[in-house]
Amino acid sequence: MDDAGRQRPEITPDRGDSRTPAEDVGRAPRGGRVPDDGSGDPALVEAVTEAIASAGGRITFARFMDLALYHPEHGYYLAAERRPGRGGDFLTAPEASPLFGLALARQVAECWERLGRPEPFVVREYGAGVGGLAYDIIAGLSDEAPAAAAVLRYRLVEPNRRRVEQALAAMAEVGLGDIVSAEAVPGTPSEGVPGGDLEPIVGVALANEVADALPVHRLVVRGGAFRERYVVRRDGPGGARFGEEEGEPSSPELGPALWDRLAAEGVILAEGDRVDTSPASADWFAAVGRGLARGFAIVLDYGYAAAELYRDHRLQGTVRAHLAHTVNDEPLLRVGRQDLTAHVDFTALQRAGETVGLRAAGLTTQGAFLTGLGLGDFLVRMQADPSTTPAEYYAAQAAVLRLIDPGGMGRFRVLIMGRDVPLGPPLRGLSVPPPAF
Numbered sequence: 001m002d003d004a005g006r007q008r009p010e011i012t013p014d015r016g017d018s019r020t021p022a023e024d025v026g027r028a029p030r031g032g033r034v035p036d037d038g039s040g041d042p043a044l045v046e047a048v049t050e051a052i053a054s055a056g057g058r059i060t061f062a063r064f065m066d067l068a069l070y071h072p073e074h075g076y077y078l079a080a081e082r083r084p085g086r087g088g089d090f091l092t093a094p095e096a097s098p099l100f101g102l103a104l105a106r107q108v109a110e111c112w113e114r115l116g117r118p119e120p121f122v123v124r125e126y127g128a129g130v131g132g133l134a135y136d137i138i139a140g141l142s143d144e145a146p147a148a149a150a151v152l153r154y155r156l157v158e159p160n161r162r163r164v165e166q167a168l169a170a171m172a173e174v175g176l177g178d179i180v181s182a183e184a185v186p187g188t189p190s191e192g193v194p195g196g197d198l199e200p201i202v203g204v205a206l207a208n209e210v211a212d213a214l215p216v217h218r219l220v221v222r223g224g225a226f227r228e229r230y231v232v233r234r235d236g237p238g239g240a241r242f243g244e245e246e247g248e249p250s251s252p253e254l255g256p257a258l259w260d261r262l263a264a265e266g267v268i269l270a271e272g273d274r275v276d277t278s279p280a281s282a283d284w285f286a287a288v289g290r291g292l293a294r295g296f297a298i299v300l301d302y303g304y305a306a307a308e309l310y311r312d313h314r315l316q317g318t319v320r321a322h323l324a325h326t327v328n329d330e331p332l333l334r335v336g337r338q339d340l341t342a343h344v345d346f347t348a349l350q351r352a353g354e355t356v357g358l359r360a361a362g363l364t365t366q367g368a369f370l371t372g373l374g375l376g377d378f379l380v381r382m383q384a385d386p387s388t389t390p391a392e393y394y395a396a397q398a399a400v401l402r403l404i405d406p407g408g409m410g411r412f413r414v415l416i417m418g419r420d421v422p423l424g425p426p427l428r429g430l431s432v433p434p435p436a437f
């Protein structure tokens with residue numbers, strides 16, 4: 001059996017439905033309304049309630065999302081007990097199939113060549129979770145670029161320390177303990193430091209579905225200007241619930257400055273339009289860029305360039321909650337029990353990268369990116385391998401289709417930026433033109 005069918009160590013959550021962008025199903029919850037009473041984790045509800053009280057009666061949605069996802073003890077991503085998490089509530093590309101990481105390894109290998117084969121060669125993965133993608137990338141490099149694998153140092157950056165420990169233990173078990181290490185995330189978003197700065201590396205910084213999990217402010221257009229949608233606590237006959245109220249933007253950067261930036265990107269806004277925006281993800285990406293002495297940053301996520309993001313039905317807002325393979329637009333319910341996401345503004349990320357000296361190599365779709373990296377080759381290899389069972393082959397084939405499906409994961413975006421590296425000719429992942437966007 002070749003790598004396409006290799007068994008990972010026990011670092012892979014179980015399989016399920018994909019975390020397809022909610023817009024694919026319009027604004028209706030994909031799996032129907034979640035059949036529960038909407039109650040959240042009591043300790044986290046209490047923490048949010050306290051935050052609202054100490055802020056004088058309301059907090060921004062960004063602060064709410066910080067607490068819901070990254071409260072140090074009860075947040076969805078940081079809670080002590082193992083949440084359903086990726087495997088239970090939705091599925092990311094690395095969890096969908098090891099082929100994603102094996103293909104990505106080819107891009108990483110090309111980056112190593114572009115960098116002049118540095119030694120050591122550092123891959124820093126943000127949001128590494130339990131290390132599934134790390135394992136697949138190392139496997140891919142070992143097979144197809146052993147010279148790069150020989151000088152590789154793979155660093156996991158993940159705020160959930162328990163996941164990191166799990167990842168390191170699994171890596172040690174499969175003999176990768178010397179290659180893989182963890183770097184402390186200097187602060188979580190809820191501490192106001194979305195990533196902070198890490199030691200500059202020569203290599204590749206990678207992030208799959210991290211930016212979409214960083215807090216957003218929710219704005220609405222009223223009378224030709226932005227108002228902010230705050231979170232408040234409401235007590236009613238059915239018990240206490242979080243609700244929202246509108247007010248002046250919480251910071252000047254969310255007022256005319258943002259309006260002008262979006263207008264300059266070609267965004268046309270009308271009364272009642274809703275704009276979800278994440279200064280935290282731009283700050284995070286600037287920190288990613290500062291963490292590159294020389295090298296490439298590769299960000300994969302769902303989202304669009306600003307002009308496409310803030311258009312049509314997406315102007316109803318893109319914040320969604322994911323729970324048990326359903327998508328809902330009730331982010332104020334089930335606090336701490338469901339994941340919260342919003343589409344990524346790739347223009348904002350690119351600008352943030354540029355402000356810290358990165359240059360854009362390109363923005364493409366995940367479908368075009370993986371096609372350029374020869375994702376289909378793995379199927380051919382599996383087919384030629386007599387040890388591949390029909391079930392394995394068909395499962396891999398389904399995974400490939402899912403990863404490049406233009407109506408699903410294939411339309412995720414991939415942004416590649418570089419510092420002090422040759423950007424031409426196009427990197428392999430950027431060599432296939434994406435469908436017009």
Ligand SMILES: C[S@@+](CC[C@H](N)C(=O)[O-])C[C@H]1O[C@@H](n2cnc3c(N)ncnc32)[C@H](O)[C@@H]1O
Pocket residue numbers: 077086092093094095126127128129157158159160185188189194195196207208209210213284
């Ligand atoms: C949506 S999950 C994606 C996990 C994984 N990359 C995947 O594709 O399956 C987002 C991850 O980003 C992590 N994260 C959040 N803020 C981060 C930061 N500042 N630096 C690194 N990771 C972060 C979360 O803890 C979480 O594991």
